[in-house]
Amino acid sequence: MANRFKSDLTWGDVTPENIFLNRRAFMAGASAMAATGIAGPALAAKYSTDEEPNAWEEITQYNNFYEFGTGKSDPAEYASEMTTDPWEVEIGGLVDKPGTYSFKDIMAAMTVEERIYRFRCVEAWSMVIPWNGFELADLLNMAGIQSGAKYVAFETLHRPEEMWGQKRNFVPWPYREGLRLDEAMHPLTFMATGIYGKTIPNQNGAPMRLVVPWKYGFKSIKSIVKITLTDTQPPTSWNMINAPEYGFYSNVNPQVDHPRWSQASERRVGGGLLAKRIPTLMFNGYEKEVASLYEGMDLKKNF
Template identity: 50%
Template sequence: MRYTGDIGLLPSDITPESAWRSRRRFIQGVALAPLALGVSGFAQGASGGSPAGPVLPAERNAEWPVIDAANSWQDITTYNNFYEFGSGKGDPADHAGHMRLDPWAVRIDGAVRHPMTLDIDALRQLAPLEERVYRLRCVEAWSMVVPWTGYALSHLLERVEPTEEARYVVFTTAVQEDVMPGVKRRILDWPYVEGLRIDEAMHPLTLLTFGVYGRELPAQNGAPVRIVVPWKYGFKSGKSLVRIHLQAARPVTSWMRAAPTEYGFFANVNPDVPHPRWSQATERRIGSGLFAPRVRTQKFNGYEKYVADLYQGMDLHRQF
């Protein structure tokens, strides 16, 4: 890619407190016990060959089908970009297990009529969860197919009621410097910040994501909540969110700040727009083997018919 007045919604507002507290105790007691957590209150880095962690039931949504079979749990949980834990693909699985995930809250504020701070249970219960199989394409020219669990971000944004000034949605991720080696090394300016135009954020493909392979997100995949924007390069899908802020001005995101000639705001998957140091015309499917033939990258990562109208009239070579 050639990048040339608070209304707080508590768990008890949705489900009786006794019910959601019992549910959390049950899930943690039954599902997490076999994982042998080393330190109470810390995440478990799931990197084995079989899905692990608390089950997150959801109905399959087949509205946007993907022909390719999903990658394995091993692929998905051991080959990651999560620079807070290091720049190596195996660093997140090695280090993210020490991330503290409980308690967790996400602030939704800015140009909204009803700002909220929600804990993770309340956030999960805002809309029915569904499983969606999405392609994930990263700027390093590799791809995966991942069965995510979540709901359209629009459900949350509609609840807070964006004002007329809300043109962009900004996502801020967690910083836990004592357990995040990449934060100590200052690979980027922290916290990690990403953003979408409001119409991109409201698109039904944009997923507020809580799970993968029917289980709660492992820490290295962005636990406990992340964004997945499947027609964009993977760095647009912020992990481990702590704030969602709506505003009038386009934000300067983390990679734009770090390398403005390489990373643009839109970051739509586009085989015709190369990165300054490599081509994006083809990709390698993770799990296919080092000697498997590369395949042609699909514009908008295969979702062109669903999202191309968002960019009518734009020069996607210049507005990358």
């Protein structure tokens, strides 16, 4: 737990505990952790939603991971071809200890906890997913953030022989994503290594994928092999593909429509044929926690 929360955010930015700490979520989180034998601070539950998580099958059979094809069931079918052990992550740029870190060494240094987050895809569907993992801030602090760093850039594995989708060029591979440093250091920003207490399946981004619950799903880059701290805004894949439709921020925002479809409401996956559409919440329901990051910004312009 050393080196946690070295961001410029203070606890004053966070919702008061007595309001936010939902007893049901606390109990659910605590019992889930007890059941799966995952040690972690019980307080982690304060970041979790008390909504009912989606089933394992829904979370692992309905994915966007274009490295394995564009169909929703393609990743579950083909992602097993990806080798995830051994796995190395190159951490570089404006850090004190640049280098290649093995996934095993990272895991040995991190404290794994559970976070039940809403997940909202830019395609207007959503899920609730019980992730296991650690705060990205812990990993970045381990590498030592230099004072000039303003952004964090991420890259997915590029290995066309195991990821057949990369043989087609509809995405400029490797898949790239990025966050502003304050977004990356926010306690909600998570590096997931498991789901439901099990090792994260390849189709969900094994062995290590980002989860930024207040942004559209494509920001939560999968199977990360490279993390670079930079002083300039890094290029991001969907923005490179189609800048008018996908901005760098891509915060969930029901008031800012995708040019081709409305973002006002969403379909919660798993509700069956007659599932009711539910209204999409500002910052995917994490407004209290993250709105301050964007104070004074025109979110229609910085979409």
